[in-house]
Amino acid sequence: MTFIPKIGVYICHCGINISATVDVRAVTEFAARLPGVMVARDYTYMCSDPGQALIKNDIQELGLNRVVVASCSPRMHEPTFRAAIAEVGLNPYCFEMANIREQCSWVHPNETATTLKAMQLVSSAVAKAARLEPLQVRQVSVTPAALVIGGGIAGLQAALDIAEAGFSVTLVERSSQLGGMVASLHRTFPSLQPVSELLNPLIERVANHPRIRLLLESEVVDVSGFVGNFQVQVRNRQSEKTLPVGAGAIVVATGFEVFDARRRPELGYGVYPQVITTLDFERLAASGQLGGNGAQPSSVVFIQCVGSRDRNLGNSYCSRTCCMVTARQAKLVREILPQAQVTVFYMDVRAYGKGFEEFYDSVRESGVLYRRGNPSEIIRQGDRLLVRAEDTLLGEAVQVEADLVVLAVGMMPRQEASAIAGLFKLSRSADGFFLEAHPKLRPVDTAIAGVYLAGCCQGPKDIAETVAQARAAAAAAMIPLMRGQVQVEAATAFVDEELCAGCGQCAQVCAFAALALHPVRGVMRVNPVLCQGCGACAVACPSGAINVHHFTFDQFMAQLEALAVDLPAPLALQAAEELTVEA
Amino acid sequence: MLQIDSRQFAQEHDLYACIQCGKCTGGCPLALKTRLNPRMIIYRLLVAGNGFNLEGRDELWDCTTCSTCYSRCPKQVNPMEAIIALRSAIVEKGRVHPNVKTALESTFRHGNPLTMPREDRAKWVGDLPVKLMSDGAEMLYFVGCSPSYDPRVQQVARAIVRLFQQGGVDFGILAEEESCCGSEVRRLGEAGLFEMIAEENQELFKGYGIARMFTTSPHCFNAFKHDYPGNGLQVQHYTQVLADLVERRQIEFGRKFEKTVTYHDPCYLGKHNGVFDEPRVALRGIPGVKLVEMDRSRQKSLCCEGGGGRMWLEGTNPGTRLAQWRVQEALDTGAEILATACPFCLLTLEEAVKHLNVEDRLRVMDIAEIAAQAL
Numbered sequence: 036m037t038f039i040p041k042i043g044v045y046i047c048h049c050g051i052n053i054s055a056t057v058d059v060r061a062v063t064e065f066a067a068r069l070p071g072v073m074v075a076r077d078y079t080y081m082c083s084d085p086g087q088a089l090i091k092n093d094i095q096e097l098g099l100n101r102v103v104v105a106s107c108s109p110r111m112h113e114p115t116f117r118a119a120i121a122e123v124g125l126n127p128y129c130f131e132m133a134n135i136r137e138q139c140s141w142v143h144p145n146e147t148a149t150t151l152k153a154m155q156l157v158s159s160a161v162a163k164a165a166r167l168e169p170l171q172v173r174q175v176s177v178t179p180a181a182l183v184i185g186g187g188i189a190g191l192q193a194a195l196d197i198a199e200a201g202f203s204v205t206l207v208e209r210s211s212q213l214g215g216m217v218a219s220l221h222r223t224f225p226s227l228q229p230v231s232e233l234l235n236p237l238i239e240r241v242a243n244h245p246r247i248r249l250l251l252e253s254e255v256v257d258v259s260g261f262v263g264n265f266q267v268q269v270r271n272r273q274s275e276k277t278l279p280v281g282a283g284a285i286v287v288a289t290g291f292e293v294f295d296a297r298r299r300p301e302l303g304y305g306v307y308p309q310v311i312t313t314l315d316f317e318r319l320a321a322s323g324q325l326g327g328n329g330a331q332p333s334s335v336v337f338i339q340c341v342g343s344r345d346r347n348l349g350n351s352y353c354s355r356t357c358c359m360v361t362a363r364q365a366k367l368v369r370e371i372l373p374q375a376q377v378t379v380f381y382m383d384v385r386a387y388g389k390g391f392e393e394f395y396d397s398v399r400e401s402g403v404l405y406r407r408g409n410p411s412e413i414i415r416q417g418d419r420l421l422v423r424a425e426d427t428l429l430g431e432a433v434q435v436e437a438d439l440v441v442l443a444v445g446m447m448p449r450q451e452a453s454a455i456a457g458l459f460k461l462s463r464s465a466d467g468f469f470l471e472a473h474p475k476l477r478p479v480d481t482a483i484a485g486v487y488l489a490g491c492c493q494g495p496k497d498i499a500e501t502v503a504q505a506r507a508a509a510a511a512a513m514i515p516l517m518r519g520q521v522q523v524e525a526a527t528a529f530v531d532e533e534l535c536a537g538c539g540q541c542a543q544v545c546a547f548a549a550l551a552l553h554p555v556r557g558v559m560r561v562n563p564v565l566c567q568g569c570g571a572c573a574v575a576c577p578s579g580a581i582n583v584h585h586f587t588f589d590q591f592m593a594q595l596e597a598l599a600v601d602l603p604a605p606l607a608l609q610a611a612e613e614l615t616v617e618a
Numbered sequence: 619m620l621q622i623d624s625r626q627f628a629q630e631h632d633l634y635a636c637i638q639c640g641k642c643t644g645g646c647p648l649a650l651k652t653r654l655n656p657r658m659i660i661y662r663l664l665v666a667g668n669g670f671n672l673e674g675r676d677e678l679w680d681c682t683t684c685s686t687c688y689s690r691c692p693k694q695v696n697p698m699e700a701i702i703a704l705r706s707a708i709v710e711k712g713r714v715h716p717n718v719k720t721a722l723e724s725t726f727r728h729g730n731p732l733t734m735p736r737e738d739r740a741k742w743v744g745d746l747p748v749k750l751m752s753d754g755a756e757m758l759y760f761v762g763c764s765p766s767y768d769p770r771v772q773q774v775a776r777a778i779v780r781l782f783q784q785g786g787v788d789f790g791i792l793a794e795e796e797s798c799c800g801s802e803v804r805r806l807g808e809a810g811l812f813e814m815i816a817e818e819n820q821e822l823f824k825g826y827g828i829a830r831m832f833t834t835s836p837h838c839f840n841a842f843k844h845d846y847p848g849n850g851l852q853v854q855h856y857t858q859v860l861a862d863l864v865e866r867r868q869i870e871f872g873r874k875f876e877k878t879v880t881y882h883d884p885c886y887l888g889k890h891n892g893v894f895d896e897p898r899v900a901l902r903g904i905p906g907v908k909l910v911e912m913d914r915s916r917q918k919s920l921c922c923e924g925g926g927g928r929m930w931l932e933g934t935n936p937g938t939r940l941a942q943w944r945v946q947e948a949l950d951t952g953a954e955i956l957a958t959a960c961p962f963c964l965l966t967l968e969e970a971v972k973h974l975n976v977e978d979r980l981r982v983m984d985i986a987e988i989a990a991q992a993l
Contacts, residue, residue: 411645425643425655430658
């Protein structure tokens, strides 16, 4: 039986958001005459309850089988209208939206051409609607366990939260110890609390938790599956044995590495023993060696932004923590060596966090001298060092003698990050850190459903921010775990096995590892649970064997053709003339 | 009035990227003794609005174009190139120092800034059997102006010829046909003359089908490598060729040069082009040489003050020549020989040795001369 489309078209005024520049009545009349359209109506707010009732009523009364709403962006209200038509028994994928607000009324003046464009967009949406197919949304059950990669403070906190909520957690850590980078710090800012006081109890709780399994000296070597059901292979480096781990959600908390100060050779790190990094300083401070024995330094210079905010090194970003780390260390030097001159060379002091500015005040008031300018080089002067800089507030080149120079080294993405990114198909931002799904609205999600980010693997952070993100990632990871089932996108790719040659070019461009060669039939197969429907494979396929449900070539072509031919001729001509005059 | 459109200038030179950190000025070897302050120049240009007056900005001529500022800048701003462009704006208005004028005119007329006649350009060869490019040769030896005319630097050119002939390098020279590379012309702000020189040289090279060349001077090396537009030439500094010969044991050294040597990195070889290792490889390969390093070596090397046209003019405040500090640093290492690989460095350092009256303790030599002595 041939399918006969019965399309209803609904044009929204959006108050006056659309109707101020688009002649809504004209668009409605135009839509009513399009092929396959049974009814066309306009209304003040299509998304309102009466607006939705209008659509639902027509579906029931007129037996509509496809619906087009011309209003705002589908990001705004597609879910609303899909839910509405599903209520009266129509498949939610039998719905198409024409964006005549963001893409038309908001950006064009009140002229005929604007109405014409709205007509074109509607005509295009109707052409697609006639070819839409119902699709089935599927549900899969979830493995009620999480995998956390990285045993630093982010991984510890995320693992603990998920375990406390009642799920079992596997925590994988490369090294033989928990605590990560934070374990090598002496005190925190701005409270000056010893790090061990906050880290040790956390480690203890994780290590003794009945629902947390610790895999130390281990790393993830393979990942397959999808949100709700990941299968992960974890190899122990000592035994070289591989353990399979099942997880419904994964938190990546692989941390950062410290900038290697030797990459700025003019600062003499590794050449002059008196030049140390902020991390070296922590060790000295923790072991009480600062000015404890031997000659006490009478001039200590701190240098900010070493390896950060530096395009030359490819590290354009600010490492965020160094300003306060330096402030804390400078204050400590003032306390331990009250006779010493303490100078901090800075470009900008970024004291943005809670209590940071007040702490910075207290550091300056303790007698630490802040000089604006970033030192260019350090040279030897007898037994001492000479820090060469410009004091930019004086506008003078200066040379400051020093017995100890502390370089505030920044954070870098870990070398191994590329391996993790490869395994999980994670995107990385230009700075090399893992990329979140949305900088504001999805800060702990990745482009891969079920994989979440916590801590400095996503970008430089201090301890408080890291813990906050870890707890957010844990909460996000628990959404699929608690629901017990996950919905999978129905608009996925599918392969025409008649056309597929099994060349695998689609698999190379797939960011979600959703394509694989069928071992027997020699054609590519799409894993519909992994597929996110992005369409990259369809573009890459040299034989046109791949289509994406809900975005097929047929549907696209119909949309394009509608844009090209379905113009009311006199109106088109008139608009074209106007445009020419304007140009 | 020497007014320039500062807003456009700032945009063209990406000065808006500057965060005023002062690394350029902090590392500038001149900033401690003259009025030159690269950061401040950038800042003044930025805040000047639409017009910046270059009148009285004599410190622009202090810059030796050593490129320390650019190599330190975290935002990839190039204060040195901005200064060269500001010089160009001054030169364009005809405000040129008389000495500079003579050098520029001489380059235009005679193909060298030293006011020497063109027909004398190959006199340095003397009785050495050197091929001409017209005889056919694999590589061009681009000798350069100072090595062609300056009696002291001529010895370096002769040493290179002896070394490379022993090493079996097939090279030829252009003799009287060779003209200045234009490096200093460009850095003195004569952009127009530089363009003309570059065009003529490229024609000449094309005529001989030259694909590979090496130079005596890091300044010529740098100009051919970076300043000539898309020439497709494979350019090396002679120390790179020498290091390769030494490593492949192509040169048979018959004698030992048993001296403690310290090496001064020329700016146009090191900071500008990252050639730090090859000169050291060459030196270590010479039998008997004991190489010691000064504190300021490689990326931290202290400019001798010979670049950027400074061979032809003093800046605003001559003070103690940087070369004198440099000689003192060399003496501190206990070295007997201060080696370098640049004609300008050779001349300025040698003058400093004389000025400090330490000729009995320290000798300035080019690497080629040291190697040739061990043949």
